[in-house]
Amino acid sequence: MPILSGCGYLMYEIYCDGASRSNPGDASIGVSINKDKVEIDTIKKKIGINTNNVAEYLGLIAALEYCVENKVNNVRIFLDSLLVVQQVNMEYKVKSKKLQTHYEKSLKLIDQIEDIEIHHIRREFNSRADQLANEALDEI
Numbered sequence: 001m002p003i004l005s006g007c008g009y010l011m012y013e014i015y016c017d018g019a020s021r022s023n024p025g026d027a028s029i030g031v032s033i034n035k036d037k038v039e040i041d042t043i044k045k046k047i048g049i050n051t052n053n054v055a056e057y058l059g060l061i062a063a064l065e066y067c068v069e070n071k072v073n074n075v076r077i078f079l080d081s082l083l084v085v086q087q088v089n090m091e092y093k094v095k096s097k098k099l100q101t102h103y104e105k106s107l108k109l110i111d112q113i114e115d116i117e118i119h120h121i122r123r124e125f126n127s128r129a130d131q132l133a134n135e136a137l138d139e140i
Contacts, residue, residue: 011035011036011074011075012033012034012067012072012074012075012076013034013035013075013076013077013078014031014032014033014063014067014075014077014078015031015032015034015077015078015079015121015126015128015129016029016030016031016059016060016062016077016078016079016129017029017030017031017056017059017126017129017130017132018030018047018052018053018054018055018056018057018058018059018081018133019130019134019136019137020050020051020052020054023051023052024049024051024054025049026046026048026049026137027046027047027048027049027050027051027052027054027058027137028044028045028046028047028055028133028134028136028137029043029044029045029047029055029059029062029132029133030042030043030044030059030128030129030130030131030132030133030134030136031043031044031059031062031063031066031132032128032129032132033063039128042132043063043066043132044132044133044135044136045136046136046137046139051098052081053083053084053096053098053099054098054099054102055133056083057084057099057102057103058102059129059133060077060079060084060088060106060118061105061106061109063077064077064106064109064110064113065109067109067113067116068109068112068113072113073113073114073115074114074115075113075115075116075117076116076117076118076119077116077117077118078118078119078121078126079118079119079120079121079126080120080121080122080125080126080130081120082120085118085119086120087103088103088106088107088110088118089118
């Protein structure tokens with residue numbers, strides 16, 4: 001079957017990261033959206049004073065919202081936060097009340113995406129999302 005634009009057959013890969021200086025401290029997210037191995041969009045923004053784990057969740061939520069808004073139904077999402085990945089894949093319980101709201105929002109968004117996988121990657125393979133998050137923190 002040929003790969004057809006706009007029909008859900010193209011593979012999206014999204015790399016997301018959250019950053020927090022001083023944990024909790026000034027925080028931001030960075031998201032790199034790729035289609036067929038080419039970066040087609042980015043998201044970077046400050047998210048106020050937050051912990052690193054909250055920032056990681058908010059990076060994932062930004063990626064998921066992008067998918068829902070743009071009708072992306074075939075996506076692999078990569079994060080370097082093992083905690084967040086294990087929680088949204090239901091391998092690890094959410095014990096923090098601060099994270100529970102973000103966890104529940106993530107699951108609601110995940111349910112709206114037809115074909116989705118969320119994977120952990122080592123930090124060195126998430127450099128673009130990390131770069132975007134740090135650029136957001138450095139902006140005045």
